[in-house]
Amino acid sequence: xxxxxxxxxxxxxxxxxxxxxxxxxxxxxxxxxxxxxxxxxxxxxxxxxxxxxxxxxxxxxxxxxxxxxxxxxxxxxxxxxxxxxxxxxxxxxxxxxxxxxxxxxxxxxxxxxxxxxxxxxxxxxxxxxxxxxxxxxxxxxxxxxxxxxxxxxxxxxxxxxxxxxxxxxxxxxxxxxxxxxxxxxxxxxxxxxxxxxxxxxxxxxxxxxxxxxxxxxxxxxxxxxxxxxxxxxxxxxxxxxxxxxxxxxxxxxxxxxxxxxxxxxxxxxxxxxxxxxxxxxx
Numbered sequence: 001x002x003x004x005x006x007x008x009x010x011x012x013x014x015x016x017x018x019x020x021x022x023x024x025x026x027x028x029x030x031x032x033x034x035x036x037x038x039x040x041x042x043x044x045x046x047x048x049x050x051x052x053x054x055x056x057x058x059x060x061x062x063x064x065x066x067x068x069x070x071x072x073x074x075x076x077x078x079x080x081x082x083x084x085x086x087x088x089x090x091x092x093x094x095x096x097x098x099x100x101x102x103x104x105x106x107x108x109x110x111x112x113x114x115x116x117x118x119x120x121x122x123x124x125x126x127x128x129x130x131x132x133x134x135x136x137x138x139x140x141x142x143x144x145x146x147x148x149x150x151x152x153x154x155x156x157x158x159x160x161x162x163x164x165x166x167x168x169x170x171x172x173x174x175x176x177x178x179x180x181x182x183x184x185x186x187x188x189x190x191x192x193x194x195x196x197x198x199x200x201x202x203x204x205x206x207x208x209x210x211x212x213x214x215x216x217x218x219x220x221x222x223x224x225x226x227x228x229x230x231x232x233x234x235x236x237x238x239x240x241x242x243x244x245x246x247x248x249x250x251x252x253x254x255x256x257x258x259x260x261x262x263x264x265x266x267x268x269x270x271x272x273x274x275x276x277x278x279x280x281x282x
Contacts, residue, residue, distance in 0.1 A: 047061075053163055066251075096113065099153065104207065119239070132160070136165065154176075161178075200220070202216075219267060220267070223268075262277065
């Protein structure tokens with residue numbers, strides 16, 4: 001037997017005699033990690049049984065435990081942490097908050113917005129120079145009920161949301177979710193839309209009066225609900241577009257059908273534009 005043949009046999013038996021068990025496939029390791037992440041209450045035996053009974057994959061609980069991610073220190077032993085709760089109940093949650101803006105004469109106005117978590121639709125807005133609990137309650141009365149199934153209201157710990165206002169909100173059929181102290185990111189959807197209003201609207205336009213500020217916000221919110229595409233929705237828009245503008249091409253991915261044209265609608269004097277399809281004679 002030649003030297004290279006002997007070396008080949010030695011390498012083969014060294015590989016076949018290596019210590020330890022053969023590794024499980026990479027896809028199965030990924031699946032175990034995903035199941036453990038999606039279900040923090042599941043242990044290694046539960047995951048092994050799920051793999052066997054649901055997918056026909058036989059893996060010992062000990063092998064499953066070797067590939068489960070390590071639980072972070074201080075992580076609660078529950079699958080209903082706050083982010084999970086917000087995802088599961090997004091269609092039942094509305095959030096509200098105030099932000100301040102100034103006119104050209106430096107008069108401050110407090111703008112109150114209400115947004116629906118599931119659809120990302122801006123349900124209501126209003127502005128005032130002197131916000132109060134009674135005024136805020138009236139805004140919530142006008143906003144609640146726009147979406148079916150509203151059950152929770154999320155807001156921060158502003159002093160305006162006192163005990164009397166809390167009792168009145170609960171009489172509207174809502175349970176209150178308060179964000180922790182100094183933690184604005186727990187009300188991230190509402191905080192983000194306020195940032196969007198500033199970046200895409202109020203940072204470019206300085207209102208001369210309260211009436212003009214109201215018109216600016218109303219025009220932009222119509223654009224936001226009907227025309228502003230959001231990646232978090234699939235992509236999609238928070239509200240359905242106007243029915244008369246829903247026209248879709250039929251024959252090609254890159255060409256418009258005959259008789260169709262692109263309609264461009266200016267928003268706030270050309271600050272934004274909405275694009276849609278319409279018939280050529282429209």
